[in-house]
Amino acid sequence: MALFLSENDVKQLLTVEMALEGVKSAHHDLSMGLAQDTPRVRSRLPQTVLHMLQGALPAQGVLGYKAYTSNRSGNRFLVHLFDAASGRLRAVIEADYLGMMRTGAASGLAARLLARPDASVAGVFGAGWQAEGHVRAICAALPLQLVKVHARKADKLHAFCERMTAQTGVNVVPVASPEALVRGSDLLGTVTTAAQPLFAAEWLESGVHINAAGSNSLIRQELDEATIRRCDLIAVDAVPTALAEAGDLLPLLEKGRLHARQLIELGDILVGRQTGRAAPEQITLFESQGMAIQDLAIALRVLNAAEQQGLGQVLPY
The missing domain is CATH 3.30.1780.10 (ornithine cyclodeaminase, domain 1)
Incomplete structure (x- = not known):
């Protein structure tokens, strides 16, 4: 049946x-x-x-x-x-x-495995449909006290933050600028359809973990090369999928500034085959493409x- x-x-x-x-x-x-x-x-x-x-x-x-x-x-x-x-x-x-819930859950799992255990402040770019699952998952995955959100449409942003606060029990607040979102955040999420990088690498805090969930083709890019080069560890859901779709990574791979062997599959960290975060000050990145x-x-x-x-x-x- x-x-x-x-x-x-x-x-x-x-x-x-x-x-x-x-x-x-x-x-x-x-x-x-x-x-x-x-x-x-x-x-x-x-x-x-x-x-x-x-x-x-x-x-x-x-x-x-x-x-x-x-x-x-x-x-x-x-x-x-x-x-x-x-x-x-x-x-x-x-x-x-x-x-939507699956995409968020992948970021939630990555946050559990790679963010600092004491991470309490998150910043999320995006206030759309996919960002909802992202916020709900990271709030379930970590003991967050504050989630800052930045998006282009102010009216949509405020409604999103009110709804997410009610759903998660975590204080979800709008912020006016990308820099205000990035600075002071222990965990970052990018859940947009951006074609250009969302923030500057120098704004990143030591020890931050980044979940990049929006760039799944060459025409989309949420992170710039300087940000990726600051990352001590780059995790992906699967290497073949990342090599086909990760718009943030493909330009560096094409230039030879990043190599496939540097990419670590999330599951290998989960089962202990690969080391995840090795020190509190490391910057870690999870590039999420989605898998069947x-x-x-x-x-x-x-x-x-x-x-x-x-x-x-x-x-x-």
């Missing part, structure tokens, strides 16, 4: 803790050789782009893919989840909210919860 889960179903079921646990399990399985992930591919038309991510989590009993279209009218996301043993379709899940196995792991947990609570519609095939 295959289920269809709508956006409303997913919103009822999916928690930040569930998303964090799902993403953690996906990275663990990948680093232990228990998962397969295929980097995103795209089919482009003048008006619409189809994006596809696929992967397998055999240790968790599933494989599948996320497909989504982007168009001026909006984006549409669907996860197809299959049973790994039988190939049987288990679920089709609308995945806009799921994807992250979506699949969260989708599986959402499906299990839906089956327990009797939510969803039975599909006629």
